[in-house]
Structure formats: structure tokens, C-alpha cells
Amino acid sequence: MNIDFEKLAQKYNTPLYVYDFDSIAQNYNALKDAFAGKKSLINYAIKANSNLSLIAHLASLGAGADCVSIGEVKRALLAGVNRYKIIFSGVGKRDEEMQEALKLDILLLNLESEAEMVRLEGVAKELGMKARISIRVNPNINPKTHPYISTGLHENKFGVDIESAKRMYIYAKRSEYLDPIGIHFHIGSQMLDIEPLKEAAIIVADLAKTLKALEIDIRFFDVGGGIGVRYDDEITIDPKEYVAAIEEATKKLDVTILCEPGRSLVANSGWFVTRVLYEKNNEGKRFVVVDGAMNDLLRPSLYGAYHKIEALKDGTKKSKADVVGPVCESGDFLGKDVLLPQLEHGDLLVVHSAGAYGFSMASNYNTRNRSAEVALQNEEEMLIRKRECFEDLIALEKEYLDALSLKEE
């Protein structure tokens, strides 16, 4: 990494997100190359980082999109993703979202319950359309990841069990308004072990074979996302190993493989840059207070997630400190027991691996403006989202306050 964070921080101010588009392209192409020669489509999971320019960058490389709200579908389309490369997943879709997705003619809607299927059938009937669908199967496999990001067990809210899925496919096949063309699973995120994925793929491929025997024409086999990345010293799944496992499970099926990587395409291509406000010491406990906080980067607070934090300034005398933000919550920290040199007001800290589930999870909690986002490509930098200002934050409330004060006069 050879990024002049100080220069960027001076120009765009802090806190700031910085993304390396060349590194994102490398990640995408490594996976694409691993799939070479196979019918496949990489649907980038928009929720990992939904910046329009970042989506457009991946779209220009050929990526499709995995969306979990109609808003994400519209982002994908706006950013130039081909409509037939867009899928719409999610455990609860509103009628309006279904209607809009059908009208937008995307590749398919991924269904997660029988109730949702019946609902979609009704919506499609009203529009006089036939909805292309896939069904999210829950293979009851433990992905051995953090419980909050595990999704493939029956105790999780996602998908349907094998028997229900079979019933749903048979129902859909008979319906005038449903066209079952895909099968889907996604067992969790930040997976470091290929075995659970392999097991799940075998179980779901078996179901796909049964369905084909029932003349239900499954053309898309979607293995979800969840490829883990290195935050600390994790050993991750190699793209070739990943593709080989999927191939092995699906070798007797004539299908197009879909996958939905989010984190693995963008996490390590992003940094969160924050300035030190001051140091403080509470009876021996050292805190470094910075201008970035949990509203900017939630993962440490939400999952206790680890991000490497580095001071740009060198110092020989390092000691452990908690890096905390200004938000009024004890859970507001970016790192705990981080080895850091003595720091002064204005020194920069760089939080690594912040490209996924960073900005996309940011909020305005404590009436804090969300950060700016900058991208680097071919040695050039470009602003891809400007910093919010106070007026942005109050825009949807202001008129009511004005109306209220008129009434009270």
C-alpha cells in the first residue's frame, strides 16, 4: 500500500473513507479468472459497499449485483449493471418492492418463504406477468463463523428447509405467474473454511437434481457470498479452491453458477482515516480519542470485529490504548488494546480493511455527518461521495419545524 493518507486527509478532511479501485479490480478478476471457462456470473453484494461509483467500477468489469432492497436494485441499475445480471434477495420484501422489481425486469427474485412466494404470485398476477424466481434453501450447515453473521442454520431466519423448498418448486412450476429458474443458498459471512460451503453445495445440488427430474428447469445455481478476508492473520479461501469445490458439487448439473461476494471484493481495498483529537488517561487506562466513531464504522461495536489500526507517525515508545470516538456510548470504539506511539492532536490513524460494511453501515447517530469517500485508480484520486453537512441532516425535518413555529406564533 502506497497511499498518501496525509495528503488525502488534508484535502478532503477527516473522517474519510479511501478505496483502491485497482485492488478491487484485482480481487474481482482473480475470482473471474478462477471461473474461466465455466458458465458463471459474479453478482457483487451491493450491501457491502453501495457507493454508486464503486458499483459502476465493478459493473464495468462485468459484475452483476446481488440486492437486498429495491433501493439496492435501483442503485445497481443507475450504476450501469445489466438488468439481467441483477438478483433481488432478502427475507422480507414489500409488495411495492416486488412490483417494482418485476417491472424493472431483473434476472430473478430470490424467495425465502412459502408466504413470500404466494405474495409474489399475487403481485405478478395483478401485473399480468410471470415472475422469474429462485428459492433460498437453508441446508442447515454451520459455517463456523460469528453467530451474528451465520445464516445457514435452521435457527437463523433465512431461507427454507429442503422439504419446504421442494414443495415450493412444485407449486411454482404449476403456477401461471411463477417461473422457477434458480436455486440459492448463502450460509454465512467471513467464512475461512471451504468445507461447510462444499457440504452445503452438495446438499443443494442434490435437490437441484431432484427438481430437474421433476422437469423443473433449474438454470442458475447460486452459492451465495461469504468468502472470508484477512483482517488480522486469518488464512483465507483461495479463489481457485473455492471454484473447484463448487464445480465438484455441481459437475453433473447443467447450470450457470452465480456467486454473491461482497466482503471479499472490497474489504481490504478500503481504509478509514481518522484524526486524533486528544489522548486521555483514566487511572492508568489509556484512551486515544479520534474524530471517527461507531456511526462511521460500526463493525467493532456491533460484532466486536477487529480492524488493524496504524498510526502514520512513527514512535519507538508504544503502549496499548483503546481507540474511541466521540459518540455517547461505551460501545463506541474502533479498536481495543491497540499498540500505538504517543499521539498528539491532529495525528492520523488509518483503520485497515474498512472497504466492506464500513460506510454502508454508517449512520447519523449523534447528528454526525457521514464521511466523504475517495477512490484511487491509476494513480489518480477522485471524490465519489462528498461529506454530508448539517443542512443535509435536517433537510427532511426543517419544513415541519417552520410550520410548527408558524402555528405557535
Ligand SMILES: *Cc1c(COP(=O)(O)O)cnc(C)c1O
Ligand atoms: C450479505 C450477503 C452476501 C454477501 O456476503 P459477504 O460475506 O459480504 O460476501 C451475499 N448474499 C446474500 C444473500 C447476503 O445476504
